[in-house]
Amino acid sequence: MEVLLFVRFLSAGAAVFGGLFLAFALVYGRLSAISRRRLYPAPPRPLTPQEFESLRLWQRRTVSAFVLAMGAVMAYGLSFALVRWIPPWVYLAECTALLLLAAGALSIHFSGCCPVCRRRIGFQSTLLLPLACEICGAVFRPLGTIAPVAAALPRNIHMVSRIHIRGWPLFAVAVGRDPVTGRTFGVARAWVAVGDVAVGAVAVGGLAVGAIAVGGVSVGAVGLGGVAIGLAAVGGLAAGPLALGGLALGIQAMGGIAIGPHALGALTVGSTQTPLP
Incomplete structure (x- = not known):
């Protein structure tokens, strides 16, 4: 099998896996939120300074990983403009590195949890830390003017x-x-x-x-x-x-x-x- 053909199959598999993972994350995230909200009827406890710092660290890591992954995607796409001069094995190396980078970014994104109910923040958030947990209502960003109001809402x-x-x-x-x-x-x-x-x-x-x-x-x-x-x-x-x-x-x-x-x-x-x- 030619190297570029293998790269095409690898890219296709990654795109399908990524799309289906996105589908799973969205569907599971919404449906699990429906079932888990009723388990936390009482107001949540305040978070500790250490818990706030861990959430801020998660956001910094998530944003950094996303920026790095998007930069790699752009470089990978632009490299095809030079396909006549770049050896095929370079594309294989680029594709492999990009997939590993994307997998690492996803693992970082879904590593963060609500300190109270342990809900994976990745099911609720895109990149930025939410104001509050969608399940238990724990406030993640207390300095925001809307966060206490959002947490107090039923x-x-x-x-x-x-x-x-x-x-x-x-x-x-x-x-x-x-x-x-x-x-x-x-x-x-x-x-x-x-x-x-x-x-x-x-x-x-x-x-x-x-x-x-x-x-x-x-x-x-x-x-x-x-x-x-x-x-x-x-x-x-x-x-x-x-x-x-x-x-x-x-x-x-x-x-x-x-x-x-x-x-x-x-x-x-x-x-x-x-x-x-």
Whole structure:
């Protein structure tokens, strides 16, 4: 097998793994938050100075690892402009180093935990340290003006707009246990819906269904999430006429592994195939 072909397979595998890991992190993060919130009804204890310092250290390490990984990705991509002059083994070394760097960055990102409930902060955070834990409410950044307020808010929130359009509320928020139905998760139905399960024209939630859907699992005309299904879908696993993801299935598909009539990716399956290095 040629070296560049092997690099292509390696890149495709990494893209698919990364996309599916993202899908898992988003889906598990949202669904586990739904189930674990009810275990911490009481206000959380204050964190110690040592715990605050460990959280700040986690953020510094996470940001540094991300910047380093993104710099490596840019250098790797730009190196293909010099493909005529760079030996193939250099690309193999670059790809291997990039994958190791990405794995290290992910391990750092998911190493941080809430000192109170031990929730992995990586399931809640992108790069910056959250104001407070989404499970127990422990304040991570006490100097912020919003953090104490955010921690004091109930973790079961249910609100419905009094304004209705064609029988649907203008907006609705449903997070946590529903006191009316007794469900341990909230279901929001409105034109703009935010909840554990959200259904609406614009839906944001662990499971989101709508014209524009954003969530761990999203289904809609435009879907964005860990697992995305829609006319235009972007996610770790994306399926639809126009799909972009680690694993993409669609008429126009782009991803680490792209499957469809018009496929663009490191590995492609379709009538019109455009492989990427």
